[in-house]
Amino acid sequence: MRILDNHKYVWLLGVLGWLILSLVLPQNPVQAADIQPTARPEPTICGTGRSISVNGSALINVTPDRALVQLGVQSNGTTVDAAEKANSQAIQRVIAAIRQQGVQAGDIATDLYVIDPIYEDYDSLYIKGYRVNNTVAVTIREVNKTSVIVSAALEAGANQVHDVSFYTSELRKYRDQARELAVTAAGEKASALAASAGAEIGCVQSINENSWSYYNGWWYGSNRNASLWTQNTIQNAPSTGDSSTGSSGDEPISLGQISIKAEVSISYALK
Incomplete structure (x- = not known):
């Protein structure tokens, strides 16, 4: 009886294994002969001999269709405060004149602001005053108005025109x-x-x-x-x-x- 039980146990394991394989393996297995290797494209040959x-x-x-103008005001004063005040008033008038020509505020930016001492002479360290240079960069989108805008700025008090450049x-x-x-x-x-x-x-x-x-x-x-x-x-x-x-x-x-x-x-x- 023990031998028969062992045979039944082995038979049950075989049936269970077959069921598991039938579930895992595909129903229509691909034959090895049906698998064709993928053809690789031949590399392009570029001769290097000649x-x-x-x-x-x-x-x-x-x-x-665009212009960039750099212009500004140079002001002198016996003190820093005096020079800055005179320059600030002048540059505000210049900016207002440029704005009146249709230039937007975002197209006007301070490009350079410098305060330098003014000496009595080249060999002296005595400071007799101060000079303020204030330059603004103006982007002009209506390039045909470049001359008009520069003239308006000069009439309003600008005394320096550093550069006028055009671009697209x-x-x-x-x-x-x-x-x-x-x-x-x-x-x-x-x-x-x-x-x-x-x-x-x-x-x-x-x-x-x-x-x-x-x-x-x-x-x-x-x-x-x-x-x-x-x-x-x-x-x-x-x-x-x-x-x-x-x-x-x-x-x-x-x-x-x-x-x-x-x-x-x-x-x-x-x-």
């Missing part, structure tokens, strides 16, 4: 365009050189980029023309169509154009 390196550059001329609020857009033109110019140059040597360009091995922007005013004279002729591609950006950004030519401050340049160095494999 190559050509060229530079490509592009220049886009843009009419500015869409620098990123024009710089991306210049980069694209520079890459195209580099590719055309590389293709022409390779064809002259009986070869063709292949994949790009490396790209290096250097971009900047600067103002082209009339005072640059011949240097401006010389810099333009060194470019592969020169493009004048179309006007926005807003006549308010134009200039009649009678103002003492002329807008000119912003020159946005992109330059790339590209190495191509030869095939």
Whole structure:
């Protein structure tokens, strides 16, 4: 009887094991023969035996739509309090005059504030007074009013104009365009050189980029023309169509154009 009980016990364990396996294993097991290895894409081969390196550059001329003017008031006084009081009154009149031209308060910021002693002479340490220099930076969004705003500030008491600069609020857009033109110019140059040597360009091995922007005013004279002729591609950006950004030519401050340049160095494999 003990032997029979042991056989029944073994049989029950076998049945229980089979039930567990039937629940765990999938009903339609995948055969090993049906599993196909995933084909890996072949890496792109870029030959390094022969190559050509060229530079490509592009220049886009843009009419500015912003101006930054740095102007201020210099005041003297026998004491610090007197000099500061005179300067504070003058700069407040200047700011009020600028605000009357439509410039928002957020576009006017103190750029420099300095108090210096005034000595009797160069060899003396005797202080006979004090000088206050107070400069504000004014962002002008209606660039056609730059001359008017500067004149209003001077009439209100400003006695210093340190700088007038122009820029574009869409620098990123024009710089991306210049980069694209520079890459195209580099590719055309590389293709022409390779064809002259009986070869063709292949994949790009490396790209290096250097971009900047600067103002082209009339005072640059011949240097401006010389810099333009060194470019592969020169493009004048179309006007926005807003006549308010134009200039009649009678103002003492002329807008000119912003020159946005992109330059790339590209190495191509030869095939």
